[in-house]
Amino acid sequence: MERQVTEAESWSRALGGDGAALGAVFDLHSDRVFRHAYAVLRDVHDAEDATATAFLELWRRRSSVRVIDGSVLPWLLVTAANCARNVARSRRRYRALLDSLPRGEHAESAEREAVAGMPVLDIVDGELGTQLRALPRTDYLLVMLTAVEGYSTSEAATAVGISASAARTRLSRVKARLRTPAASVPAPIGEEVGG
């Protein structure tokens, strides 16, 4: 709860031109966003680009970013997922900048994983992961936000920009459609992240 208040304040200050506050929002969510991009792309370099694009878009489109429950994370995740699904196109706007950013070593980051706290790949990997990634864009985003990220259906609907009832309909259709039994779709994860 406190995390959300803090983030809302940081975002609000960032909108007021406070660079450090935007840095704080970045610190809060960059790992989660990267992991989602990586879950789709399976390539560190591409996932970095998708993460960077999501945050640069967060700033560029700051006046229309949907803040959900005090957090910009759902918006970031949706944007990163969209970027990841079409990484070539989404790179275009920031091509020069992305090329200028240094690429270091990508060490396995057990420490960061513990901080981020969520084995995203374990959840969406395997056959289920393959099926999820094959879903239509909106359905994929809804499943990702509800089953993987633990947002409520109505929060996910807001993040994706559709009504809650449309989201419910889509989610039940997805469940029926997945060959994997619905029971194996992971239960929502709690809010331990970033605290």
Place this chain on the structure above:
Amino acid sequence: MTPGMSDEFRQALRTELVHRAEHARVRRWRRRWQWIGGGTLGVLLAGGATFAAADLFSQPGGPVTSTVADEITVTGTGTRTIDLGPAPESATSVWVDVTCLTAATYELGAGGAALTCTADDAGTETGRAFGPFPLSVLRDDAFTLATGPDAAWELTLAYVNEQSTDWAMNESGQTYGIGNGNGSPDLIAVIATNGREGYVHRADLEEADGTAAARGFTSPEDALRWQEERAGKSFTIQVYEADGTTPIGEFTIGPSSGPPADAPQG
């Protein structure tokens, strides 16, 4: 095991974001303009300014102004026309920042705004005024400052892009922040009489300030009767945190014509 972003990439990206936010710093404006003739002050008031005496600019829904072309700063004397060049596509306004260096009246561009300075104001912060002007303040992409031949000034001009930020939403799904071109949020930012920043319910505010009553008026007599009933009275409404339920103070609407000097002491 999931790989992570490289530290170099992370740090460079973070630095870039911080730079972008700082570069697009909010430019605060003051209302010290006087309007000659039928100037549209509403343009500068940016809606909701009366009630959002709270820090307008950090509130959800508040304006974010970014410079979209290089600033031009000129120091001079007398009337001068300064060519800004064609406006970038993203420009929505012209930022005007003027400081008087002598006691005089300075007409600012084509919109009818002017700044008048006394000798005490000259060259000080009180002799400075700044804010966004509509692009129509320019003629042929040029800004004219008109004043007496001996009046000295310093002027900074820049094309800027102004946008309203989105309102935030609390856990109950109510929007909060300040009013803008999209209307008013469910919870409107105010400063309570105890000095704390908080929010009033739009419905409470409309009830207190007469907006709600005005909807029911069917004749000028209705409005007059309503005014008489309220004459000299002030109305107090509850101020809450952004959750809309935790009370933190009160907000008072004074008699409509007067300044809120009769607000109860906190």
